[in-house]
Amino acid sequence: MEIGISTFLEATPNPVTGKVISHAERLRDAVEEIVLADQVGLDVYGIGEHHRADYAGTAPAVVLAAAAGMTKRIRLTSAVTVLSSDDPVRVYQAFSTLDGISNGRAEIMAGRGSFIESFPLFGYSLDDYDELFEENLELLLKIRASEKVTWRGGHRPAINNLGVYPRSVQSPLPVWIASGGNPESAVRAGTLGLPIAFAIIGGMPERFAPLVNLYKEAAARAGHNPDTLQIATHSHGFVGETTDQAADLFFPSTQAQMNVIGRERGWPSYDRSAFDAARSLRGALYVGDPEFVAEKIILLRKNLGVTRFFLHVNVGTMPHREVMRAIELLGTKVAPIVRKELAPTL
Template identity: 50%
Template sequence: MSDLAAVQLGLDTFGDVTRDADGNLLSDAETIRNVVEQAVLADEVGLSFFGVGEHHRREFAISSPEIVLAAAAARTTGIHLGTAVTVLSSDDPVRVYERFATLDAISHGRAEVILGRGSFIESFPLFGYDLRDYETLFEEKLELFSHLLEERPVTWQGTLRAPLTGADVFPKTENGLRAWVGVGGSPESVVRAARYGFGLMLAIIGGPADRFRPFAELYRRSLPTFGHEPQPIGVHSPGHVAETDQQAWEEAYEGFAAMNNTIGRERGWPPYSRMRFQRDVGPEGALYVGSPETVARKIADTVLTLGVQRFDMKFSTGTLSHQHLMSSIELYGSRVAPLVRDMLS
């Protein structure tokens, strides 16, 4: 079996608020409980990772991922649990480390943290941060977090946070904590991840995977220049699995359209359409939507193109129902994952 055939397959969710059988929006509370059930199923079907994103807006129920992940940790045994992503810029690195070290203890070493700046800005005014400091906040906090991962007393000084002098932070983990940086596609972000020796998670939410090949190659070249051993590269992309392509498209379209139009109204995007959707689910698009065979083939192509070690499918988008999400998880673990490994072996 080749190294690529050992690729890890995971799932990500933002806790999108979904609808019930009558078309009514679920409460945030029920959505969160459903996410825990989704994590349990992901573990049962043998997937490698379950990631929960942090947001602070009405479309997404989860603003405290670590609490949801701790609930999942108590009911799972093998799957790794982490964020997708933790918005480090508007959080405190010490508190982030403490929360994930605690999650690592509860899960017996299965915690991971994916750090990023996030694609939404609501957390900045909510927690009193100035968007004019957007770049500096992330750079300084990422540097501090890298020191905290060494689990030794930290002396550090930046410009936007009180300095630390010999600060020791608890709890300690048993075997360290894996950290990644989520990157949307800028060379500077790729080099930053390499500088700290963190894993690289490429968020590919538009266009073909091939256009991210230069970023993967830049990351691999950069790691040794900073004195680091090879680190994993992962991909995060939206998707949905059903028995047939047509069924998957019909189930997924409304949710994808609703989410794109909601965000599009804020950002000046044109209305989403069936034509756009069919392009996005095609070979040159970033949506992994279709039958197990179709989705597996597209994932295998992405793994081969970029040489990645993990693929995380963002399985919840918009108002796609909990029932359909559970079916997608089942098919992803029981049929897509084995097909991907067969195609790559």
């Protein structure tokens, strides 16, 4: 069971002080977070790609590379790369470069993007939302499989027996499919034999069990062994010294950012009652003291069979020292409890 951190590099107004952190400061903070996550024994750190003022993560591979030379074992991944609006050649080159710098610790988590700002920014039409992803994923997988590539699609110029460099240290470079709960994504990932990551930010995580089954059934039909495939989840959360402290620290920034997104998407107002309900044992918020967060991760493993868990912290802007402490507690307190509970018995 791998445990790690995911972030969108939030750079929003602090809900308590009103101060807005600069993108530059948030990027430097992220490098410190990755180094600490490695030091406390976490397995993976992921940065989500976004192209808007309240997030600084437009180039995840660059930020991850900045920390690669200062870390030893932690895996470094996008979470996610919006593959629909990017060039698969450049995506592969960026992450194979990261793979070389980190000596084989890079991964790509590819998604269609629930945020759509990148489409007009890079000149793509939302009418081609699904087709772009399918084409670009096909090309990305072809590139990672072969040094020389010949390919033709409908949205990008053809490639005729050209090499793509540098080649990754890992062969093949790991590519995950990221999904917010779309059945088609689960079937696609299973059919291709790719690992899958589900974003679970609401409701009860156990309700994703049918999607996990769909994923495994598609893998089996395509001739893949579903028992060897990796399944990850990504959920908002925060670890504190006590459960009450964790909730009180995490709520203001979470409420502020969820209401910003909610206004854009027509969601109801996010209040403390919704927050408190979601941080119950069966809810999607992993907020509490180390023992409680560990208990929730163990329950997640029992219900969904996940092999990797991402704690998304922070949601909105929180003081850097509080985020660093949460990462420390996740690595030194939560992860050992989970690993001990899930360790195979002889």
